[in-house]
Amino acid sequence: MLKVGIVGGTGYTGVELLRILSQHPEVSIHAITSRNEAGLPVADLFPSLRGRVLLAFSDPATASLDKCDVVFFATPNGIAMHQARSLLEGGVRIIDLAADFRIKDIAVWEKWYGMTHACPDLVAEAVYGLPEINREKIKHARLIANPGCYPTAVQLGFFPLIEAGIVDLDHLVADAKSGVSGAGRKAEVHTLFSEATDNFKAYGVPGHRHLPEIRQGLSQVAGKPIGLTFVPHLTPMIRGIHATLYAQLTAGADLQALYETRYADEPFVDVLPPGAHPETRSVRGSNLCRIAIHRPQGGDTAVILSVTDNLVKGAAGQAVQNMNLMFGLPETLAIDQVPLLP
Amino acid sequence: MLKVGIVGGTGYTGVELLRILSQHPEVSIHAITSRNEAGLPVADLFPSLRGRVLLAFSDPATASLDKCDVVFFATPNGIAMHQARSLLEGGVRIIDLAADFRIKDIAVWEKWYGMTHACPDLVAEAVYGLPEINREKIKHARLIANPGCYPTAVQLGFFPLIEAGIVDLDHLVADAKSGVSGAGRKAEVHTLFSEATDNFKAYGVPGHRHLPEIRQGLSQVAGKPIGLTFVPHLTPMIRGIHATLYAQLTAGADLQALYETRYADEPFVDVLPPGAHPETRSVRGSNLCRIAIHRPQGGDTAVILSVTDNLVKGAAGQAVQNMNLMFGLPETLAIDQVPLLP
Amino acid sequence: MLKVGIVGGTGYTGVELLRILSQHPEVSIHAITSRNEAGLPVADLFPSLRGRVLLAFSDPATASLDKCDVVFFATPNGIAMHQARSLLEGGVRIIDLAADFRIKDIAVWEKWYGMTHACPDLVAEAVYGLPEINREKIKHARLIANPGCYPTAVQLGFFPLIEAGIVDLDHLVADAKSGVSGAGRKAEVHTLFSEATDNFKAYGVPGHRHLPEIRQGLSQVAGKPIGLTFVPHLTPMIRGIHATLYAQLTAGADLQALYETRYADEPFVDVLPPGAHPETRSVRGSNLCRIAIHRPQGGDTAVILSVTDNLVKGAAGQAVQNMNLMFGLPETLAIDQVPLLP
Amino acid sequence: MLKVGIVGGTGYTGVELLRILSQHPEVSIHAITSRNEAGLPVADLFPSLRGRVLLAFSDPATASLDKCDVVFFATPNGIAMHQARSLLEGGVRIIDLAADFRIKDIAVWEKWYGMTHACPDLVAEAVYGLPEINREKIKHARLIANPGCYPTAVQLGFFPLIEAGIVDLDHLVADAKSGVSGAGRKAEVHTLFSEATDNFKAYGVPGHRHLPEIRQGLSQVAGKPIGLTFVPHLTPMIRGIHATLYAQLTAGADLQALYETRYADEPFVDVLPPGAHPETRSVRGSNLCRIAIHRPQGGDTAVILSVTDNLVKGAAGQAVQNMNLMFGLPETLAIDQVPLLP
Incomplete structure (x- = not known):
C-alpha cells in the first residue's frame, strides 16, 4: 500500500483527489493538510465523503508528510516550490497540481505568475506529467508538474x-x-x-x-x-x-x-x-x-x-495516472470509472 | 458470473443500469433490447459508454432473454406484466423497474395506471424491493417490484x-x-x-x-x-x-x-x-x-x-442492490461508489 | 419628477431597483451610495445598465440624500435604523428593503437579528409595505418596511x-x-x-x-x-x-x-x-x-x-409599488412589464 | 395603431414577439395563427402572457391576415415563401423571421435548406433586415428577410x-x-x-x-x-x-x-x-x-x-426594429428595455 499525503485538500482538486484515492485499492491516505481547517473532519466539509474518508484535516506542521511515499500538492501556486526540496530529500516523491514546476523558462514563469521562483533547479528536474508525451520519464520521476486543465x-x-x-x-x-x-x-x-x-x-x-x-x-x-x-x-x-x-x-x-x-x-x-x-x-x-x-x-x-x-484528466485523475506510472501500478487503476451520464 | 439481460435500455434508467452493471465484477451483460434501436451500438446512443459497453441493442424477439439468470425491465409501465410469466417459468428471475408489480390492490393499480393488469397472481407473488423493509424476502424472490424514486x-x-x-x-x-x-x-x-x-x-x-x-x-x-x-x-x-x-x-x-x-x-x-x-x-x-x-x-x-x-437508490442502484441480495452477492457490490461532488 | 436616492446599490436588490427606476417616467435618480464603490460608475459594476444609468456610486457622506423626495435602503439589516430619523425629520420619505422596521415586537426583532434596535419608536410608526393588506396606510406613510421575499x-x-x-x-x-x-x-x-x-x-x-x-x-x-x-x-x-x-x-x-x-x-x-x-x-x-x-x-x-x-414582488418591485402609492402615482407605473419567458 | 398579424406563434420567437408587441404603444395585435393550437388562448400556452395577451390562436384559414398592416412569420423555414405573394399583393408588408428570403442565390438556398424555392423573384426583392447595414432600404421595403441569430x-x-x-x-x-x-x-x-x-x-x-x-x-x-x-x-x-x-x-x-x-x-x-x-x-x-x-x-x-x-436582437427584437423603421416609428420603440440582470 502506498502512503499518500495531500497538501491543501479544501478545494475542488482536493476533494476530487480524495474521491479517487479513497477508492484506490493500493493507496492508504496518510494525511490531508489544511492550515485553516485543521481539526475539521474532511467529511464535514465534503458531505460526499461521509463514511469514506474518516480523517480530519491536519496541521501542515504536524502532519509528518515525510513518512509518505508520495505527496500531492493541491495548493495555490507558489506553495509547493517552498516545500518540495525537503520532502524530496527525505525520499518522498511529489506531484504538484499547481503551476510551480510547469514552465521551464524561469523568467517566463516569474512574469506570468508574479513571483520569484524559490527553486529553479527543481524546475529543471521536474517532469511535465502528461503521460501521452512523457510516459517513460514520468515512471522515473521524483517530481511531477501536473499539467493545467x-x-x-x-x-x-x-x-x-x-x-x-x-x-x-x-x-x-x-x-x-x-x-x-x-x-x-x-x-x-x-x-x-x-x-x-x-x-x-x-x-x-x-x-x-x-x-x-x-x-x-x-x-x-x-x-x-x-x-x-x-x-x-x-x-x-x-x-x-x-x-x-x-x-x-x-x-x-x-x-x-x-x-x-x-x-x-x-x-x-x-x-x-x-x-x-x-x-x-x-x-x-x-x-x-x-x-x-x-x-x-x-x-x-x-x-x-x-x-x-x-477536475479529472485536467487535474486529479491525471495526477493519479502519474502516481500509478511512478509506482509501477497499472496505469488505469482507480481512474477507469464509467462517466456519469446524465 | 451472472448472465444479465435488460429490456428497454434506451432511457435514463437503462443507461444508469449499464453504467453500474458494466463495472460489476460478477456480471456479464447478455443482451440489451430495444424495439426501436435494434442494431444500434449502445455506445452510439450513450457516448459515456464508449469502450465499456460493446453490445448493440438487440431485437426483443431474438435476444434469447430466457438464457439469462436475471432480467431487468427498464421499460414503460405495462410492458413487464406481459413478459414476466414466461421468463419466470423458464427459471429467469426478474427485477421490474417500472410500476407493474408495485401495488398489491389490483383495482387501485388499474385506476391509477389506466390499464387492465395482465397477471394479478404475479403481483401477489412479487416482493417490493426496498431492502430496508424487505431484505429477507428479497433474497428468495423470483420477481421484484423495484420501488419508485x-x-x-x-x-x-x-x-x-x-x-x-x-x-x-x-x-x-x-x-x-x-x-x-x-x-x-x-x-x-x-x-x-x-x-x-x-x-x-x-x-x-x-x-x-x-x-x-x-x-x-x-x-x-x-x-x-x-x-x-x-x-x-x-x-x-x-x-x-x-x-x-x-x-x-x-x-x-x-x-x-x-x-x-x-x-x-x-x-x-x-x-x-x-x-x-x-x-x-x-x-x-x-x-x-x-x-x-x-x-x-x-x-x-x-x-x-x-x-x-x-436514478440510483431511486431506480438502477436499488435494482442492483436487489440483484446482489437475490444472488447471495455482497449487498454493496458495484454500488459503493463515492458520490461525484462538485 | 420624484427625486429618488438609493442607499447601498451594489447588491441584487440595488441593481433591480435601478433597472425599474431607470425606466420609471416620473422618477429622476439623484444618488446611489456605496461606501466601498464610491466613484465607480454604476454601469461598470452592472453592465446591463450601460447607457441607461450614467451615475457613479457616491459616498454616503456627500450624497445629499436630504434633497430627495424618497430614499430606498437596499442595505444589509441594521443600517437604515441609524439613518432614518434624520432623513424623516428633513421631510424625506423612506422605503427600507431590509428588515429594520418589519417586526413590531422589538424583543422578537432583537432576538432574531442579534442587534439592539436603534429606534423602536419609528418601528411603531412604520407601515408594513404589503399593499394587498395595507394599501391605505401605505399611501400616507412616511416610513415603509418593505416585506421580505x-x-x-x-x-x-x-x-x-x-x-x-x-x-x-x-x-x-x-x-x-x-x-x-x-x-x-x-x-x-x-x-x-x-x-x-x-x-x-x-x-x-x-x-x-x-x-x-x-x-x-x-x-x-x-x-x-x-x-x-x-x-x-x-x-x-x-x-x-x-x-x-x-x-x-x-x-x-x-x-x-x-x-x-x-x-x-x-x-x-x-x-x-x-x-x-x-x-x-x-x-x-x-x-x-x-x-x-x-x-x-x-x-x-x-x-x-x-x-x-x-427580486421584484419580493423586493424592488414591491418597493416601487409602495412608492407609487405614497406619491399618488398610478400603482402599476414602471412595474407592469411582461415576464421574460423563456 | 398598426394592425399586426403573427403566423406561427407557438415557438420561442413567437412568444418573444408577443412579449414585445403587447408592450408596443403603436401596435394592435390582430391575430396569431397556429394550425395545431387554433382556439387555445395564447396565455394557456405561455403563462407569462396571462392578462396581457387576451387573444386565442386562430386558424390560418380564417385569420384574415390580409387586413393587417404587417405580418410576421415566426414559422419553420419554407412556410412564408408560400404565403408571401398574396399578402404582398393585398398591400400587407411582411417580416419573415425564418430563412426563406435570406439567401439571394437560389441554388445555394435550395442546397442548404433542401427545398425548391417557391418564389425566387421575391427573394430578389426582399431586403435583408439588418439595420446596421441596410437601414434605408428597410424603411421602404415590402418584404423583410429578418437575419438569423x-x-x-x-x-x-x-x-x-x-x-x-x-x-x-x-x-x-x-x-x-x-x-x-x-x-x-x-x-x-x-x-x-x-x-x-x-x-x-x-x-x-x-x-x-x-x-x-x-x-x-x-x-x-x-x-x-x-x-x-x-x-x-x-x-x-x-x-x-x-x-x-x-x-x-x-x-x-x-x-x-x-x-x-x-x-x-x-x-x-x-x-x-x-x-x-x-x-x-x-x-x-x-x-x-x-x-x-x-x-x-x-x-x-x-x-x-x-x-x-x-431571441431579441437575433430574432423578435430585430424584427420589431425593422417594423419600426418600415412604418416611420421611432426605431427603439418598445425594444429599449433594460436587460434583466441577474
Missing part, C-alpha cells in the same frame, strides 16, 4: 497535427470553454451562481497563465516556437473543458487516420469516428479525453474538438 | 416515525422535489432545457401515481390506512430527490436516536448529525439515502429531510 | 384562508423554495455556482428570520397567534420563489371563489384557474404573484401554490 | 474589420456559442434539460445553414467572396449568443477607434471599452449587441467578442 485538452488536441508537420505553426487558435469548477472553490463574486449561470463570457483574452504552458508544450513538439491565440471562456456547467482548435493545413493528410494511429495505445484518449461532436458530459467524472477531427467543406482549415473533465 | 425517499424518511407510533397518521405531508431526469428521456416540451431550467413548479398536485405506492408502504408499517398529502415538484437539476416530510408528533421521543438505531446496520442509509441539512449533490451518482431529523423550535411538528439520487 | 409569497398565499377562518391555525406549513439571488451578491462559498447548481437543499430549518415576520402578519389577520412550520430551500435558479402551503380545513368553502374574490381588484395578484400549477418563470422579471388552489383527492388539506420573483 | 452577432462583429480592408479574408474564424432556446420549442431529445444542462458541445461543424448567410453578408461588404470557418456550439443557458471572432490583420489600425466610429450612431450596438469581456447576460431580454475588441499580446490576430440575446 486547459493545456491538457489543448495539447492532446494539437499534438498529432504538429508532430505530422502539416499545419501553419504561426496562427494556431485555441478557443476553449471551461466549466466553473475550474475557477476553484474560493468565495468570489464572479463565480457566484447568480453571476455565472445562464451566462457565457470570455475572460483573460489579453493573456491567460495557461498560454505559456501550452506554447511550451507545442513548441517542444514542433521543434521551434509556435504562435498561438488562446481564448478561454466560462460556461455555466460545473465540470468539463471543450477546446475547439483551428489550424491552417499546409499539406494533405488523412487526419482521421493520423489521430487514430497516434492515440491507438492510449488508455485515456478516445478518437471519435469521423463527423462526431464530443460532449463534455461524455467524460464527466472520468479521466478520458475524447477527440473529433473535422475539415469543414473540405477546406484548408482543420477543426479539432477535444473534451475532458477539468 | 419518490416512494424510496419518502418511505425511508417516514418509517422510523411510523414504526414508533408517535405521529398523527391522518395528516402526513410529503413535499418532494425531483431533478428532471425523473421525467425520463422522452422528447417532450415541458422537460426541454429552455422550459425546465431557471424554473420551479409543482405538478400532479391533484394526484400522482407514486401516492398509492407510498400510501401502501406506510400503511403496511402503520398497520392501518394512513392519510398523506403528497406534492411533487420539478427542480432544475439533473439528478436528485429531496423529500421534506412533515408529521405531527403525538408523543415524546428522541427522534435522532430513533433514526440512528433504526438504520444502524443499513449500508445505504446515512443518518446525519442533529441540525444537518442534506444536499442532493452529496449522494449524486451513489446509492445512498441521507436523512436529517428536525423539530423546529421544539414544537410538535417533526420535519424530516431525505435525499437520494433518483 | 418569503413573507410576501407566503402571506399572499395564506391570507384568504385565514381571513375566512376555515383552517387549523396551529399547524400551518409553508414549504418554500427560493432562487439563489435571494442570498444576495456577497462572495460566499455556499452560493458559488459549483456549489449551488445541480443541487437542492433545505436550510435554516431550526429557524429562519422570515418566520417571525410571517407569523406576525398571519397572526394579525387571524386575530390571534398562529402556529407555523416554515422550511426554506435553495433551488438552482436565479430568481423566483415557490411557496407550497399546507393547511388543514376546519370548515367547507369554495376555495377557488374565495381567492378570486379576495384578489379581484389586485393588480399584481393573479389567481389561476382550478387545477393549475404556477411556474416561477411565469413571473420572471415581473411584479406578479400567481396563486393556485388545490384540495387533493377532496380531502381536508388545502394546498396553495404561490409564486413570485423574489 | 448567429449571422446577426457574427456580421456585426466582423463588419468594421472587413469594411476597413485590414484582414486576411480567406481565413476568418467564427467560434459561436448559443443558448438552447436557439434550437426552438420543438420536443427533441438532444435539447431536453437532462441532455443539455451541465454539458457543452459543438454541432454542425461540417456545415450549418447560417454559414452561407454569414458568407453572403460578409462577401457583400468585402466586395469579393470571403473564406469563413464557422463552428456553432450549444451552451447550457436559455438565451444568448457569444461569438468569438478571429481574423489575421494585414495592416495596422486603431481597432478600438474603428469600431467606435462605425457604430457611433447605432442605438443597439454598444462598443465596450478596451480590455472588456462582454457577458451574454448583459443583454438578456434586450435588443443590444455588445462588442469588445482585442489584439492579444499585440500580435497580428484580432479577437472580436460579440454578444446578443438570440
Whole structure:
C-alpha cells in the first residue's frame, strides 16, 4: 500500500483527489493538510465523503508528510516550490497540481505568475506529467508538474497535427470553454451562481497563465516556437473543458487516420469516428479525453474538438495516472470509472 | 458470473443500469433490447459508454432473454406484466423497474395506471424491493417490484416515525422535489432545457401515481390506512430527490436516536448529525439515502429531510442492490461508489 | 419628477431597483451610495445598465440624500435604523428593503437579528409595505418596511384562508423554495455556482428570520397567534420563489371563489384557474404573484401554490409599488412589464 | 395603431414577439395563427402572457391576415415563401423571421435548406433586415428577410474589420456559442434539460445553414467572396449568443477607434471599452449587441467578442426594429428595455 499525503485538500482538486484515492485499492491516505481547517473532519466539509474518508484535516506542521511515499500538492501556486526540496530529500516523491514546476523558462514563469521562483533547479528536474508525451520519464520521476486543465485538452488536441508537420505553426487558435469548477472553490463574486449561470463570457483574452504552458508544450513538439491565440471562456456547467482548435493545413493528410494511429495505445484518449461532436458530459467524472477531427467543406482549415473533465484528466485523475506510472501500478487503476451520464 | 439481460435500455434508467452493471465484477451483460434501436451500438446512443459497453441493442424477439439468470425491465409501465410469466417459468428471475408489480390492490393499480393488469397472481407473488423493509424476502424472490424514486425517499424518511407510533397518521405531508431526469428521456416540451431550467413548479398536485405506492408502504408499517398529502415538484437539476416530510408528533421521543438505531446496520442509509441539512449533490451518482431529523423550535411538528439520487437508490442502484441480495452477492457490490461532488 | 436616492446599490436588490427606476417616467435618480464603490460608475459594476444609468456610486457622506423626495435602503439589516430619523425629520420619505422596521415586537426583532434596535419608536410608526393588506396606510406613510421575499409569497398565499377562518391555525406549513439571488451578491462559498447548481437543499430549518415576520402578519389577520412550520430551500435558479402551503380545513368553502374574490381588484395578484400549477418563470422579471388552489383527492388539506420573483414582488418591485402609492402615482407605473419567458 | 398579424406563434420567437408587441404603444395585435393550437388562448400556452395577451390562436384559414398592416412569420423555414405573394399583393408588408428570403442565390438556398424555392423573384426583392447595414432600404421595403441569430452577432462583429480592408479574408474564424432556446420549442431529445444542462458541445461543424448567410453578408461588404470557418456550439443557458471572432490583420489600425466610429450612431450596438469581456447576460431580454475588441499580446490576430440575446436582437427584437423603421416609428420603440440582470 502506498502512503499518500495531500497538501491543501479544501478545494475542488482536493476533494476530487480524495474521491479517487479513497477508492484506490493500493493507496492508504496518510494525511490531508489544511492550515485553516485543521481539526475539521474532511467529511464535514465534503458531505460526499461521509463514511469514506474518516480523517480530519491536519496541521501542515504536524502532519509528518515525510513518512509518505508520495505527496500531492493541491495548493495555490507558489506553495509547493517552498516545500518540495525537503520532502524530496527525505525520499518522498511529489506531484504538484499547481503551476510551480510547469514552465521551464524561469523568467517566463516569474512574469506570468508574479513571483520569484524559490527553486529553479527543481524546475529543471521536474517532469511535465502528461503521460501521452512523457510516459517513460514520468515512471522515473521524483517530481511531477501536473499539467493545467486547459493545456491538457489543448495539447492532446494539437499534438498529432504538429508532430505530422502539416499545419501553419504561426496562427494556431485555441478557443476553449471551461466549466466553473475550474475557477476553484474560493468565495468570489464572479463565480457566484447568480453571476455565472445562464451566462457565457470570455475572460483573460489579453493573456491567460495557461498560454505559456501550452506554447511550451507545442513548441517542444514542433521543434521551434509556435504562435498561438488562446481564448478561454466560462460556461455555466460545473465540470468539463471543450477546446475547439483551428489550424491552417499546409499539406494533405488523412487526419482521421493520423489521430487514430497516434492515440491507438492510449488508455485515456478516445478518437471519435469521423463527423462526431464530443460532449463534455461524455467524460464527466472520468479521466478520458475524447477527440473529433473535422475539415469543414473540405477546406484548408482543420477543426479539432477535444473534451475532458477539468477536475479529472485536467487535474486529479491525471495526477493519479502519474502516481500509478511512478509506482509501477497499472496505469488505469482507480481512474477507469464509467462517466456519469446524465 | 451472472448472465444479465435488460429490456428497454434506451432511457435514463437503462443507461444508469449499464453504467453500474458494466463495472460489476460478477456480471456479464447478455443482451440489451430495444424495439426501436435494434442494431444500434449502445455506445452510439450513450457516448459515456464508449469502450465499456460493446453490445448493440438487440431485437426483443431474438435476444434469447430466457438464457439469462436475471432480467431487468427498464421499460414503460405495462410492458413487464406481459413478459414476466414466461421468463419466470423458464427459471429467469426478474427485477421490474417500472410500476407493474408495485401495488398489491389490483383495482387501485388499474385506476391509477389506466390499464387492465395482465397477471394479478404475479403481483401477489412479487416482493417490493426496498431492502430496508424487505431484505429477507428479497433474497428468495423470483420477481421484484423495484420501488419508485419518490416512494424510496419518502418511505425511508417516514418509517422510523411510523414504526414508533408517535405521529398523527391522518395528516402526513410529503413535499418532494425531483431533478428532471425523473421525467425520463422522452422528447417532450415541458422537460426541454429552455422550459425546465431557471424554473420551479409543482405538478400532479391533484394526484400522482407514486401516492398509492407510498400510501401502501406506510400503511403496511402503520398497520392501518394512513392519510398523506403528497406534492411533487420539478427542480432544475439533473439528478436528485429531496423529500421534506412533515408529521405531527403525538408523543415524546428522541427522534435522532430513533433514526440512528433504526438504520444502524443499513449500508445505504446515512443518518446525519442533529441540525444537518442534506444536499442532493452529496449522494449524486451513489446509492445512498441521507436523512436529517428536525423539530423546529421544539414544537410538535417533526420535519424530516431525505435525499437520494433518483436514478440510483431511486431506480438502477436499488435494482442492483436487489440483484446482489437475490444472488447471495455482497449487498454493496458495484454500488459503493463515492458520490461525484462538485 | 420624484427625486429618488438609493442607499447601498451594489447588491441584487440595488441593481433591480435601478433597472425599474431607470425606466420609471416620473422618477429622476439623484444618488446611489456605496461606501466601498464610491466613484465607480454604476454601469461598470452592472453592465446591463450601460447607457441607461450614467451615475457613479457616491459616498454616503456627500450624497445629499436630504434633497430627495424618497430614499430606498437596499442595505444589509441594521443600517437604515441609524439613518432614518434624520432623513424623516428633513421631510424625506423612506422605503427600507431590509428588515429594520418589519417586526413590531422589538424583543422578537432583537432576538432574531442579534442587534439592539436603534429606534423602536419609528418601528411603531412604520407601515408594513404589503399593499394587498395595507394599501391605505401605505399611501400616507412616511416610513415603509418593505416585506421580505418569503413573507410576501407566503402571506399572499395564506391570507384568504385565514381571513375566512376555515383552517387549523396551529399547524400551518409553508414549504418554500427560493432562487439563489435571494442570498444576495456577497462572495460566499455556499452560493458559488459549483456549489449551488445541480443541487437542492433545505436550510435554516431550526429557524429562519422570515418566520417571525410571517407569523406576525398571519397572526394579525387571524386575530390571534398562529402556529407555523416554515422550511426554506435553495433551488438552482436565479430568481423566483415557490411557496407550497399546507393547511388543514376546519370548515367547507369554495376555495377557488374565495381567492378570486379576495384578489379581484389586485393588480399584481393573479389567481389561476382550478387545477393549475404556477411556474416561477411565469413571473420572471415581473411584479406578479400567481396563486393556485388545490384540495387533493377532496380531502381536508388545502394546498396553495404561490409564486413570485423574489427580486421584484419580493423586493424592488414591491418597493416601487409602495412608492407609487405614497406619491399618488398610478400603482402599476414602471412595474407592469411582461415576464421574460423563456 | 398598426394592425399586426403573427403566423406561427407557438415557438420561442413567437412568444418573444408577443412579449414585445403587447408592450408596443403603436401596435394592435390582430391575430396569431397556429394550425395545431387554433382556439387555445395564447396565455394557456405561455403563462407569462396571462392578462396581457387576451387573444386565442386562430386558424390560418380564417385569420384574415390580409387586413393587417404587417405580418410576421415566426414559422419553420419554407412556410412564408408560400404565403408571401398574396399578402404582398393585398398591400400587407411582411417580416419573415425564418430563412426563406435570406439567401439571394437560389441554388445555394435550395442546397442548404433542401427545398425548391417557391418564389425566387421575391427573394430578389426582399431586403435583408439588418439595420446596421441596410437601414434605408428597410424603411421602404415590402418584404423583410429578418437575419438569423448567429449571422446577426457574427456580421456585426466582423463588419468594421472587413469594411476597413485590414484582414486576411480567406481565413476568418467564427467560434459561436448559443443558448438552447436557439434550437426552438420543438420536443427533441438532444435539447431536453437532462441532455443539455451541465454539458457543452459543438454541432454542425461540417456545415450549418447560417454559414452561407454569414458568407453572403460578409462577401457583400468585402466586395469579393470571403473564406469563413464557422463552428456553432450549444451552451447550457436559455438565451444568448457569444461569438468569438478571429481574423489575421494585414495592416495596422486603431481597432478600438474603428469600431467606435462605425457604430457611433447605432442605438443597439454598444462598443465596450478596451480590455472588456462582454457577458451574454448583459443583454438578456434586450435588443443590444455588445462588442469588445482585442489584439492579444499585440500580435497580428484580432479577437472580436460579440454578444446578443438570440431571441431579441437575433430574432423578435430585430424584427420589431425593422417594423419600426418600415412604418416611420421611432426605431427603439418598445425594444429599449433594460436587460434583466441577474
